[in-house]
Amino acid sequence: MGWIIHMFFIILDLTPNTLMKCVDLVFKSILFTTYYGFSGEKLMKKMKQLLSLALILAIAPNTLFASPTDLGYRFAHKTNIVFRNLAPTYNDAYTPAAVDYGTAGFTFVAGPSHLDPPYSKNVAFHEANWGWTTLRALSLAYNSNGDICITESGVWTGHCNKTTKKADFGYIKINNAYTGISAFPNPPTLANKNFLIRHEFGHTLGLGHAVVCNNANTIMVPAVNCSPLYTTLQTSDFTVLGAWYP
Numbered sequence: 001m002g003w004i005i006h007m008f009f010i011i012l013d014l015t016p017n018t019l020m021k022c023v024d025l026v027f028k029s030i031l032f033t034t035y036y037g038f039s040g041e042k043l044m045k046k047m048k049q050l051l052s053l054a055l056i057l058a059i060a061p062n063t064l065f066a067s068p069t070d071l072g073y074r075f076a077h078k079t080n081i082v083f084r085n086l087a088p089t090y091n092d093a094y095t096p097a098a099v100d101y102g103t104a105g106f107t108f109v110a111g112p113s114h115l116d117p118p119y120s121k122n123v124a125f126h127e128a129n130w131g132w133t134t135l136r137a138l139s140l141a142y143n144s145n146g147d148i149c150i151t152e153s154g155v156w157t158g159h160c161n162k163t164t165k166k167a168d169f170g171y172i173k174i175n176n177a178y179t180g181i182s183a184f185p186n187p188p189t190l191a192n193k194n195f196l197i198r199h200e201f202g203h204t205l206g207l208g209h210a211v212v213c214n215n216a217n218t219i220m221v222p223a224v225n226c227s228p229l230y231t232t233l234q235t236s237d238f239t240v241l242g243a244w245y246p
């Protein structure tokens with residue numbers, strides 16, 4: 001009886017979608033046990049095992065993949081990162097984002113609001129009409145030779161890594177011609193801005209998108225219509241940053 005109560009509480013925690021997957025798996029389990037001719041006590045035992053397995057399989061995506069993935073490079077700097085503001089629309093989001101990343105040990109200093117070199121240790125936030133309509137922002141990282149880590153079309157170049165060829169300059173392109181998902185309007189709300197600044201800087205640090213979209217427990221959700229769209233760094237973000245940037 002204990003296991004039934006236990007399972008009931010797990011079910012309470014599931015979203016309707018995962019619950020349906022679960023129900024589907026349980027029905028398949030029943031078909032499976034019927035087919036193989038289990039009966040009575042033996043059937044109950046098999047059912048318990050299969051139901052447990054079904055629940056584990058249903059819950060696994062939200063626990064295994066609700067975390068930032070790894071873009072394959074690291075940023076070479078953790079302190080006195082030079083912040084360049086070429087996106088004043090986002091002024092009210094920078095300080096709280098810096099405070100949030102400060103919890104993970106990152107510190108920032110103000111740099112010039114233009115794009116002339118030197119770029120080493122700099123992160124530039126640049127808002128313009130980049131000719132995109134559906135893309136809200138793009139985060140580009142370069143090594144100390146000025147070679148790009150991942151191209152604008154998402155191709156990993158091999159110019160950057162986690163040890164000898166770390167990223168040295170972060171260039172975040174924010175698009176003011178966005179006409180995409182209305183959940184992320186143009187101009188953006190403060191909540192949108194709080195999300196975007198943290199999310200894009202996460203990419204500068206090598207954080208990739210989580211595999212799951214909803215209830216992902218990370219600022220690195222894969223799309224702006226994921227729910228919730230977090231406005232602060234989440235537990236899994238701090239865990240990953242702590243491991244990657246001790």
Ligand SMILES: [Zn+2]
Pocket residue numbers: 199203209
């Ligand atoms: Zn992203």
